[in-house]
Amino acid sequence: MSVTIKDVAKKANVAPSTVSRVIHNSPAISEKTKRKVRKVLKEMGYHMNENARNLVTKSTKAIGIVMKSSAKESLYNPFFPEVIRGIGDFCNKEGFSLSLTTGETEDAIFEDVVKMVQGRRVDGMIVLYSKKDDRVVPYLLKQGFPFVLIGKPSTNMSGITFIDNDNVQAAMEVTEFVIELGHERIAFLGGSPEFEVISDRLMGFQQAVEQAGLDVPPDYIKLIPLNRNDGIKAIDDLLESKATPTAFLVTDLLLAVLLLGVLAERNIKVPQQVTVVCFNHSEFIEFLSTPLTTVDIHTYQLGYEAAKCVFDLISTPEMMEKNIRIPTKIIKRESHFAVKKEIKRKM
Known part of the structure; x- marks a missing residue:
């Protein structure tokens, strides 16, 4: 008993x-x-009846996490476990649990959100993405439900608390870093532009190359869904270009690892023959044969601050919306090189 x-x-x-x-x-x-x-509580092993307490306080002590795709697909990407770690650490301090959407499709994920809200299964939500024509954020706004967005809103920002990096500026800075190495043929490899983070990073890349007076051919920019087959095809297209890129700016760590694999299969050496830089940081980078130069977006902090903000919204519903920018940092490792003049000819 x-x-x-x-x-x-x-x-x-x-x-x-x-x-x-x-x-x-x-x-x-x-x-x-x-x-x-x-x-005595400790000696006797007493545990509070959370269900009974929640009935009295009308609180679930739970936060909903809205994934951008199925949990299985999302958790393959190092970004999501790390951002959830940040959310979980803050929630653990406050005695909150997490509830993740488990739908396999956009419609199923939306239905998960509706069930969480209508069934009062969670006290607030954190949406881990910002996407054009998304139904989740407008629904949560209409319901007046406490939520925080990780990423810049794709619509009117009024009433939305969000945590983000300055992705335009970050992409400009890392592109300028690659240009300073002497690269002129720089390819941009990224996910779908329907996500705000991708379109912002593309904007920063384009602004940097334009300011440097570089001419980037349209086929140097590949925006694709994050899956293996589409990724390999896009990389193959770039490597078969008339003038092969000498540098790749990649918006996602998984895509960068796929790129390294394709380059290895073609016996193209990194960094001796081509530079690869990408966004996001993970501890497993150090275990790659060529540790990648990355833009650290401080993923853990994004999650921790998002959890802190949603907790504030739950505690103080009348609180004004916030816009928190998390700084980024270029971490220089071994996947970049300074171009010699002769490299500028086709490899």
């Missing part, structure tokens, strides 16, 4: 109401009594 408040009160020789006040850290109880009761 589970231990009750009455059991604890009997052993601690106090009233059950005193035990309840200690559990809720009431200032009306002396520190001496709190220490005594907490010792």
